[in-house]
Amino acid sequence: MLQTPLCRQLGIEYPIFSVGMGGGMAGPELVAAVSNAGGCGVLGMGGLPARYIRQQIQQLRTLTDKPFGVNIILPMLQEGQIETCLDEKVPFIVLFWGDPKPYIAEAHKRGTKVFIQVGSVEEAKAAAAAGVDAIIAQGVESGGHVKSTISLSTIVPAVVEAVHPLPVIAAGGIANGRGVVAALSLGAQAVSMGTRFLCSEETHVSRAYKERVTRAKAEDTVHTLLFDVGWPNAAHRVLRNKEITEWETAGHPETGKRPGEGSTLGTMQMMGTTVDVPRYAVFPPMPGCTADMERMALYAGESCALINAIKPAAWIVADIIREAETVLAQFKD
Template identity: 45%
Template sequence: MTLRTAFCDLVGIDFPVVQAPIGGPSRPALAAAVSNAGGLGVQAVSWDRPDQLERRLAKTQGLTSKPFGINVVLEWPQHDRVAQCLAAGVRVISTFWGDPAPYTEMIHQAGAVHIHTVGSAAEARDAVTAGVDVIVAQGWEAGGHVRGEVSTLALVPAVVDAVAPVPVLAAGGIADGRGVAAVLALGADAAWIGTRFLLADEATTGPTYRDALINAAETDTAHGIVFDKGWPNAPHRTLRNSTVRAWQAAGRPEPGQRPGENDVVGTWLDGQDVPRYADLAPLAGVTGDTEAMALYAGQGTGLLRETQPAAQIVEEIVEHCQARLTRW
């Protein structure tokens, strides 16, 4: 059984599996491994300096000849980064958290595909009207920063109906082949999977973060505005760690009044202090009380069992999805 969809044909991949950008843990080795396995690897580049971005793109292109994508958050101007990626030959540009309209023309002029993440059918219609080629319907179950408040099961078919025949990718709570089969049945063209790939060998997820993901149940995440230093007023889903529990026990106070507001909980890779409530997830090499940092994760975390090579994750997801669809 083939799993190839219209989206696969559009971007040149074999399987409807997209590795979500997952912020800091997403690096060239991860994106390249996913792309080499037949999916689409995507990297978060919203805060890269031009020299960092140049090295990132060159390294990725040295590891794969397959398509890969980049993601930028539109809370901040991203024209220069998008232009640099397009000039380097990237042909899949993903945008999030803002108006995609100012970016569609430059993306299309370069012959690239524009993907935009939304949290509602209305937002999806606006994005398509602006010229976006592919929509990611992000359910409330998703880890990291979450755009809307609707579950994946309810959101995906609503968005599919709203923007057909534009391809729709489903995000939020999808961590295995059963989830991919489910969203394909809902009308999605592919699954946008983040939390599962945090446990890829190639991800730079810190060891305490990995252990917490493996040991967490599906009930162990919290949604709200907690880790907001660096990105204010942006709801997100993380594991319920010591910082989140203390904040909840205090009655969920506003920023500036939270427990340990002025604490420094660790040291970043460049030697900078990491304050409590920073929006930084602990990467390998970050030191300090990393358990207290932002452990972004979706509700699919209860399905995580072990660290694996990214290619094995893709293979396993595809195999289990095919088996489920064949059974149906």
């Protein structure tokens, strides 16, 4: 069995976490499927109100009794988000893009662990000194919002050494069992996968978006600041599309001077409500989206090159573990 100290600490079978993809992309169905399969799912509640987070946690608990986490994006922090997680006795929260220190003491007092995703060794050291329970080291290969500017193979061992004995989770560019083994060999105690689980049946985004990711190559991804309406000055990795190409052709105009700035692309469903999709918004294509996908943020990491089909999350977990165990067995031989 592929177990690490972090697995035993959390009570999970395998060192595989699904990323808490924000805005509800990673909802109860995905999280339950991953956790029930022996991994650990993380709800993506970044940017969502506390009342909705409570509903999602309660719905999740009807689908699984296994450990799970909730992701909160600190630049989008709303009143009551973290308090709700603590009220609901969530096993752990994952914080991103900010200082975890103000939240650690109360979380620990109420029995919730605090993880933080970081993009540098310096950020990891500060988080460790503040008292976090685990650190997710993100490589620049990651899809979605990316704080790191260095590769996974560099940041993981550097962070492991800097914060020892704190557990480190590797994120970015991992989509199969070989990647899991590689991350563990770098010193990580688990991996966190976003793009791989984006292409699961359970993830709450449009199927056309998932299919677009399965057809992509690593070279099709772009590290940019373009899709900033809703979260300015935050770098992200997306698939190249018509919107990016037209912006580049226009000479990379700055925010406020871009083609079609301020217009609306269409609508989509969020939290059961129809919302407008502004041009250059942080929103990816969600179910029921009427906007042109080729003008939206198609978040995906370089690991898209390793994904060729949409599968159930439980199948993905099992396939990754099977391959990882096969690779490890070859080393023993």
